[in-house]
Amino acid sequence: MSTTRQTCCEECGITFFYEQRGSRPERRFCSRRCATTRMGKNNKSSVLKRFNAGYTIEPNGCWLWQRHKARRGYGRLWDGEDVAAHRIAFKLFVGPIPDGMLICHRCDTPGCVNPEHLFVGTTADNVADMDRKGRRATGESHPSVRLTTEKVHQIRQSSELGVILAAKLGVHKSAIYAVRQGRSWKWLPR
Numbered sequence: 787m788s789t790t791r792q793t794c795c796e797e798c799g800i801t802f803f804y805e806q807r808g809s810r811p812e813r814r815f816c817s818r819r820c821a822t823t824r825m826g827k828n829n830k831s832s833v834l835k836r837f838n839a840g841y842t843i844e845p846n847g848c849w850l851w852q853r854h855k856a857r858r859g860y861g862r863l864w865d866g867e868d869v870a871a872h873r874i875a876f877k878l879f880v881g882p883i884p885d886g887m888l889i890c891h892r893c894d895t896p897g898c899v900n901p902e903h904l905f906v907g908t909t910a911d912n913v914a915d916m917d918r919k920g921r922r923a924t925g926e927s928h929p930s931v932r933l934t935t936e937k938v939h940q941i942r943q944s945s946e947l948g949v950i951l952a953a954k955l956g957v958h959k960s961a962i963y964a965v966r967q968g969r970s971w972k973w974l975p976r
Contacts, residue, residue: 788805788806788807788808789805789806790803790804790805790806791803791804791812791813793812793813793814795814795816795817796814796815796820797815797816797820798816798820800816802816819866819867833865833874833878834878836863836864837863837874837878837899840853840861840863841861841871846893847893847902848893848895848897848900848903849875849898850897850898851871851872851897851898851899856870859896859897860872860897861897870889871899872891872898874899875899875900875901875904876901876904876906878901879901880901880904884906886908887906888906888907888908888911889904889907890905890907890911890915891903892904894919932956932957933957933961938971938974941955941962948962948966
C-alpha cells in the first residue's frame with residue numbers, strides 16, 4: 787500500500803510530493819542530483835576515482851574514454867550533471883575552465899581525456915586549429931554537400947536568374963545567391 791507524502795528537500799529546500807511504499811524510509815531529496823550533491827558523491831575524490839576507472843592509455847599517449855560516449859565519440863561522465871569527460875579531466879588535472887571557454891584537443895581524438903592533449907580555447911581558436919590541421923570538411927568532402935566544384939564554376943559564370951539555375955541544379959535559390967555573393971565556396975578561386 788502506498789500513500790502520497792509531502793516533504794522538503796534537504797539539499798535545495800524545494801517542497802515535493804512522493805509515493806511512500808511499504809516500510810521504505812522517507813525520501814530526503816527531490817532528485818538524484820540533490821541526493822548525490824548532499825551525500826558527497828560529487829566531491830573531487832569520488833569524481834577522480836570514477837574518472838580514473840573510465841579510460842585506457844594508448845601507445846600514442848591518448849587516454850581513450852571507455853565508458854558512456856556521446857554521438858560524436860566524446861566521453862561523458864556524471865558530476866551532478868552529464869559533463870564531457872575531457873572537461874572533467876581538465877578540471878581535475880589542470881584547473882578551472884573560464885566561463886564560455888571550450889576545452890580543445892591537440893590530438894584531434896574526441897574520446898581522448900589526457901590533460902596533456904587538452905587546451906583552453908574559444909570557438910574561433912578551435913576552428914583555427916581545425917583549419918591549420920586541414921580537418922574541416924569543405925566543398926565536395928562535406929557530408930551534406932549538394933554542389934560540386936564544377937557546378938560552382940557554372941553558377942559563377944551563368945547570367946541566368948538564381949531561381950531558374952537553382953531548379954536546374956537541384957538546389958535552393960539561396961545556395962545560388964550564396965555562391966554568387968561569395969558567402970559560400972569562398973575558398974575556391976574564381
